[in-house]
Amino acid sequence: MISFIGAFPFLNDAPVILGFEQMIMVVAIMTERYTKVLAKGAANRKKLLFKSLAVYDRKLSEIQKQTPASEIDPNQRGAASHAPGFAVDQAVDGDDDNDDYDDDDLVMSAFDSLDINDAFKTGDFHAATTHGAMIPADNFRRLIMLLLITAPLGPQESLSAYTDRITGSALNSLRSTAENVLSAFTDVEKSPGITFAQFSEVLPTNFPHLFNGLNPLFEHFLFSKNLDLSKRKGSAATTIPRNLAPPPLLQDKGNILNLDILSQLSFFINGDDLFRRLRLLYSGADSGYSMGSFETKVFNWRAPTIFLISGTRLEKTESRRGSEGVFHDSLPPQRFPNGSSPDRNSVVFGALLRQPWRVTNKECFGADDMVLFQLAPTHDVFSASSVNRNYAAFTKAPSTHPGISFGSSPPPSSSSSRHAPLRNLGPVSLALDSSFEFGVFNHDFTSRGGAFSTSISRKFDFQERFSIDDIEVWGCGGDEEARIQKERWEWEAREAEARRRVNLGTGDIEADRALLQMAGLIGSNRSGGSMA
Structure with missing residues (x-):
C-alpha cells in the first residue's frame, strides 16, 4: 500500500523503495495534506487508496470489452497515439526572456495541475483503469483491524498504548467487529474481494471517517516527540510531563459498547464526540428493563445520546406462546427474510439522537441530523x-402499542375495539415493546424509504425480529452536561420529597404522626374498610 502511494505521480514505477522523497509523498497524502498534490482532493485520494490496496484480476480484465480500433475517429488517432502529458508541459506563446521561474515555482505549478487520472494514464494499462481491480477480502480485513485500533489515536500518541487490544479475548472481539465492517462492502461467501464500484458507493455513507485513524499515525513522521509546539521564540523551555496517562476512552463499562464498537461508531460519527466523551446514562442490566427507569435516567440529559440495543434473532416457528406470541400477533403478517446469513444470530442496532428525549403524544421528535444504524452482524447506516x-x-x-420506535408514526390511543390494530412499521424502522423484551427492525427497500433512507449495500427487503438481550443509552458530552443533569435530578428529588410530606414540608415528625392519627390512618383509632 505505502510503496504504491510513494510512487505517485509515476505509478508505473510502483512499487518503489521508500526513500526520503517517497515518504514525503506518502505522509502528505495519508495525513490529508494534499491540496497541492491532488487536484480533486478527497475524491482522488479515495481512488488512490483503492489502487494501493487492490490487485489486478487478469481473468476479469480479459472479459472487459475493448473498444475496436475501427470505432475510433480517424481524426483522433494521431492525437491519441501518445500520452498528452501534464498541462504545465504544453507549449505556450511568449518571450523566452521572461521565463525566469525558479525550480520551486515549476514544481508547484506541476502539482497544481496534477490529477490522479493523469497519473494513471502515464502508467501501464493496469494503472490506467479500475476495471478488474479488486481488494482481497483477507487483506482488507487486516486493514480494518488496524483502523479499529488507530481510530482513537491522538496526535503524537504512541500506538503501543493499545497493544492490549490484540491479545486474548480482546483480539477475538476485534476480529468479530472487523468482520461486521467487512460485510458492509462485500459478501465474502460470494465474492473474494471488493471492487471499486462497491468501495466508492459504500464509503461515503457508511464509513465517511474510515481512514481518519491514519492521520495521527503518519503524523509521527512530521513532528518529533521532543518538540514543544507551544514554545514561543525567545521564551524559556518548559518541561512537558510525559508520564501523565490520558483518561480512558470509555469512562463507564457497558455490556454492549466496548472499545471495538466505539471505534466502529467513529467510522461514521465524529470521533471528537465519542472518545473520552461518553457517559453511560442507562443500562437495562443495572437499572431494570422498564420505560419508567429509562425515562428517569435519560430524559434529563440535554446533549446528544447514542441508543444501543442487542438481541438474539427469533426463529420462524409455527407456535408461539406467552409474551412472544403477543408481540408476534401485533406485527403485520407479511415477514421479509432475514438480513444476513442464518449462522449469525446476534444483532446490534442503534440510533444517534442530537435532541433531548421526551414523551411522544401525537408527533415524533428528532431532526434530519439523526442516524439509525446496525452494527452486527453487518454494518449499515x-x-x-x-x-x-x-x-x-x-x-x-x-397508546395501542407503547414502547420506543424509530422511523414509525406514533401509535394511536387505545380504542374500545375487541381487536387492537397491528403495529405500524415504517419502511426503515426499529421498534421495541414497552416491556423491553422483543424488538423488530424492518427494511422495505421496495418502498424506497421513509423517515430514514434505505441501505446502500443491501438493496433488498429484509426484517429482523429478535429478543432483547440488553439496552444502553450513552450521553455525548463532558462535565458541563453531567452537571446540568445532576442539577435537574436534585431538583426533581426535592420536588418529589415536597409532595410526599403531608404537612407541607415542615419536617416535624411528631406533627406528621398526629395528623395521620387524626385522619385514622395510623394508631388504634383508625377506621375504614370492611372486615367481613
Missing part, C-alpha cells in the same frame, strides 16, 4: 431523509 419526520417516538399507555 440509514441516514435521515425528508420523506416524513417520524424519526423517534417514546409512547406510553394508553
Whole structure:
C-alpha cells in the first residue's frame, strides 16, 4: 500500500523503495495534506487508496470489452497515439526572456495541475483503469483491524498504548467487529474481494471517517516527540510531563459498547464526540428493563445520546406462546427474510439522537441530523431523509402499542375495539415493546424509504425480529452536561420529597404522626374498610 502511494505521480514505477522523497509523498497524502498534490482532493485520494490496496484480476480484465480500433475517429488517432502529458508541459506563446521561474515555482505549478487520472494514464494499462481491480477480502480485513485500533489515536500518541487490544479475548472481539465492517462492502461467501464500484458507493455513507485513524499515525513522521509546539521564540523551555496517562476512552463499562464498537461508531460519527466523551446514562442490566427507569435516567440529559440495543434473532416457528406470541400477533403478517446469513444470530442496532428525549403524544421528535444504524452482524447506516419526520417516538399507555420506535408514526390511543390494530412499521424502522423484551427492525427497500433512507449495500427487503438481550443509552458530552443533569435530578428529588410530606414540608415528625392519627390512618383509632 505505502510503496504504491510513494510512487505517485509515476505509478508505473510502483512499487518503489521508500526513500526520503517517497515518504514525503506518502505522509502528505495519508495525513490529508494534499491540496497541492491532488487536484480533486478527497475524491482522488479515495481512488488512490483503492489502487494501493487492490490487485489486478487478469481473468476479469480479459472479459472487459475493448473498444475496436475501427470505432475510433480517424481524426483522433494521431492525437491519441501518445500520452498528452501534464498541462504545465504544453507549449505556450511568449518571450523566452521572461521565463525566469525558479525550480520551486515549476514544481508547484506541476502539482497544481496534477490529477490522479493523469497519473494513471502515464502508467501501464493496469494503472490506467479500475476495471478488474479488486481488494482481497483477507487483506482488507487486516486493514480494518488496524483502523479499529488507530481510530482513537491522538496526535503524537504512541500506538503501543493499545497493544492490549490484540491479545486474548480482546483480539477475538476485534476480529468479530472487523468482520461486521467487512460485510458492509462485500459478501465474502460470494465474492473474494471488493471492487471499486462497491468501495466508492459504500464509503461515503457508511464509513465517511474510515481512514481518519491514519492521520495521527503518519503524523509521527512530521513532528518529533521532543518538540514543544507551544514554545514561543525567545521564551524559556518548559518541561512537558510525559508520564501523565490520558483518561480512558470509555469512562463507564457497558455490556454492549466496548472499545471495538466505539471505534466502529467513529467510522461514521465524529470521533471528537465519542472518545473520552461518553457517559453511560442507562443500562437495562443495572437499572431494570422498564420505560419508567429509562425515562428517569435519560430524559434529563440535554446533549446528544447514542441508543444501543442487542438481541438474539427469533426463529420462524409455527407456535408461539406467552409474551412472544403477543408481540408476534401485533406485527403485520407479511415477514421479509432475514438480513444476513442464518449462522449469525446476534444483532446490534442503534440510533444517534442530537435532541433531548421526551414523551411522544401525537408527533415524533428528532431532526434530519439523526442516524439509525446496525452494527452486527453487518454494518449499515440509514441516514435521515425528508420523506416524513417520524424519526423517534417514546409512547406510553394508553397508546395501542407503547414502547420506543424509530422511523414509525406514533401509535394511536387505545380504542374500545375487541381487536387492537397491528403495529405500524415504517419502511426503515426499529421498534421495541414497552416491556423491553422483543424488538423488530424492518427494511422495505421496495418502498424506497421513509423517515430514514434505505441501505446502500443491501438493496433488498429484509426484517429482523429478535429478543432483547440488553439496552444502553450513552450521553455525548463532558462535565458541563453531567452537571446540568445532576442539577435537574436534585431538583426533581426535592420536588418529589415536597409532595410526599403531608404537612407541607415542615419536617416535624411528631406533627406528621398526629395528623395521620387524626385522619385514622395510623394508631388504634383508625377506621375504614370492611372486615367481613
